[in-house]
Amino acid sequence: MILVWLILIPFLGGLLCWQADRWGEQAPRWIALATMLFVLVISLWLWITGDFVLPQGGQYQWLLEWRAPWIPRFGIEIHLAMDGLSLILVALTGFLGALAVLCSWHEIGHRIGFFHLNLLWILGGVVGVFLALDLFLFFLFWEMMLVPMYFLIALWGHSGSAGQTRIRAATRFFIYTQASGLLMLVAILALVFIHFGNTGQLSFSYEVLRQAEVPEAIAPWLMLGFFVAFAVKLPVVPLHGWLPDAHAQAPTAGSVDLAGILLKTAAYGMLRFGLPLFPEESAEFAPVAMTLGLVSIIYGAVLACGQQDIKRLIAYTSISHMGFVLIAIYSGSELAIQGAVVLMVAHAFSSAGLFILSGQLYERIHTRDMRTMGGLWGRIPSLPGFTLFFVAASLGMPATANFVGEFMILFGTFPTAPVVVVIASAGLVLAAIYSLILMQRVHFGPVYREGSLPGPDWREYFMMLTLLALVLLVGLYPQPLLDTTAGLAATVAELFADGAGDRLVELSGEVR
């Protein structure tokens, strides 16, 4: 039941926030903050009391599970389950949700209740994605969280240069993700009906569908259906068109959620559904996916170097970092998959930090254009220092969490795909370049305008210091994180090895 509450709490909190508008400006903010902290506390409590054992005897161990029939006609159930990975991501959602509320404390000045309704509903949808195990339910949450995100960008976003570009950015985001989501729905339905044809059992259950025997001619297409949906959200380069605009126009809270959590739903989807449902096809597809990952790394990094808008720059670095995650997931090595999880967490922290910092800068100098910045180091106390730290984290400096993640990914992938690792390492150099460009153009260099600006207040200090501590903590002692997700990583790696093995056996059979 606790899983149901994890999903319901943000939704109910959101409704409460909407109605709390009439009790004054601060009420929705405090309610939203309390709601997200509640989610965070529950998930931390689950983490502390949870027992994370490696899967034994082939049976996957869920930490918690809850199921109830929903639409019996199609064998659809409300089936929620939590393992180490979902737990970490739910905790992350709670944490970043609280940060998102905090960082919009002063930024959002009108229609506060409705804003927090949207914010909390996004987070509720994301928690649902992380917990749903029935494919219909998963799809439902996957699509559902788009609507409030759309409103968040369209209504509270920053207007771009030419009129209503925030609405265009929001619309583009919505259409990209919704259309690709429908492809996934088609793939899900095809899988379900193929299974129905084989066994006469109509079910959307994850465990049942994993046993489905899909004809070889169709399976790659179904796998692609899932992959495209996840690739749009991750984003992988040819499908990334929505991301820079959505980030640039979104309010800070929206960017934090988008980069911190929404992108992670895609990686989660691949690990939970994409690979386990189609291990053989994924193993076969791995070279393509890794190539796309490489393209994302290089393309994102190169484009980041040329941006004028600070938030667009950070958005492109996200593309680059998610390229590493994609490579890791398709390398099929346990070490790399664990690295991907660490990098996901690390990227959530560091990009959230950078987005919050750019939001704070925007509150002070009212621009995101780096051409009108420069020399801020001497003008604002403390903020530039924090920026330096998160920039260093983003470029993968040792002792930060990002370093651990990237290191593990590269090490884990090397045995299977050395060439990919060699090229991906070049991405690290580019990361250094764009990070330093960001630092140089914003905080060093010639002073664009004189006059000192106010430093961070206690709220901003608190957010920054918490993020900083977490980045260092995970960077210096990632073991608890690794222990928690070891079960999933091992399972996926094993599936992948089996898939590749089966494929080899088939191929050798054909040769003979």
Next chain:
Amino acid sequence: MLTAAHLLTLLPLIIVGSTAVVAMLWIAWQRHHAGTALVSAAGLVVALLVLPLTYPAASSPPLMQVDGLAVMAGALILLSALVTVILSHHYLTGYIGPREEFYLLLLCATAGALALVASDHLAMLFISLELLSMPLYGMLAYSFRAERSLEAGIKYLLLSAAATAFLLFGMALIYARTGYLDLAGLTGALVDAPDAWMLAGAALMVVGLGFKLSVVPFHLWTPDVYQGGPAPATIFLATVSKLAVFVVLLRLVLAAPVFSSEWLQTLVTVLALLTMLGGNLLALFQANLKRLLGYSSIAHFGYLLVAIVAGNTLAMETTGVYLITYLVTTLAAFGVVTLVSSPFRGEDADGLPLYRGLFWRRPYLAAVMTVSFLSLAGIPLTAGFIGKFYVIALGVADSRWWLVGGIVAGSAIGLYYYLRVMVTLYLPEPGMRRRDVTNDWGSRLGGITLMALAVAILLLGVYPAPMIDWVRQLSMG
């Protein structure tokens, strides 16, 4: 011969028909707007209440087939008509000139629709289709002093006549080949491979009905008629009329094998693809809400044509579920437009700028509209999603990949204009405030109906199991 049992199965039709007579007599005796509306609503409610008694029918009256499909469609028709009556009352309050006849026309058209969905004979089909269409001309041209309304009525009249000609010609060809007009006879006579005359006859009938469903390329009348007609007439056209025609088309396809010949399936597939994409593309830059909803309903019937192509039992279930979700959604969306246009003041409030910032003035009304547009777009947790899920599932189960692709592409395109309308409601800048709902809208029957519809959209989206069970039960029988 007509027996007492037959009379029982005909009871809803008889009640609606006699309500029309009562209304007519009352109008002749004394004009009373609220009274006429009340009598009409009461008649529809009673008809709705006796409807369950007719099922399962021991035997159907001649020329008719009172089966699960007919009962299901009948219930939906009566409900939609009821909602239309409720909204009409508020709308017509401001109308200068005779108001009461509108209900008379509406009741006659409802009777036509009830007979149409149960028709088992081509003659019956034709007569009831005309009984449905004729009053609609009057309803569309009701505010005849407004140029657009008159234009809408005449346009619909002319194109309807053309469609009828197609339909009759098709029937004639089929009759000439087989010598049968009843569906059972047709089913039996058409076991052999159909020849060119049969196919031509079936195709002409599909075209004739396609006119009424505004299938692309026979859709040209739709936007003008939707825009010009008074809002309640448009609601009736978009819900009752389309539903009844679609159900009878499905009945033809399920009964007569010629309609499921490969050639005709290809034809319908092409029409469906054109309709899905055409409807959505034409709506893209539409700034008039009624026209936009018109195009949107074109697109929705494009999706639903998948059921006609598939033509199996799952298709029947899909049709039921999709029509329910479509009706609830369309009633809510048009209902908001009607309510904002009420009471009548010459022209309907259908310009999108009028709705700008509606959420900050009328949060609940805007919420109803948002929910209905989300449902039209097929977003999860709304009824529309369940409908879309069914249609895609049907396409996948029947391996109609082109149609599935069309649905995905159409939905993606459709999002653009649905989102545009939705975000308009929330934009901070106040729009033109020439038109607004009356302050007490929420406590009036029309407002309450709309909110109930919005709740129904959400309920059906969150817990569709009872609806699915109901539809299955009726479509199995």
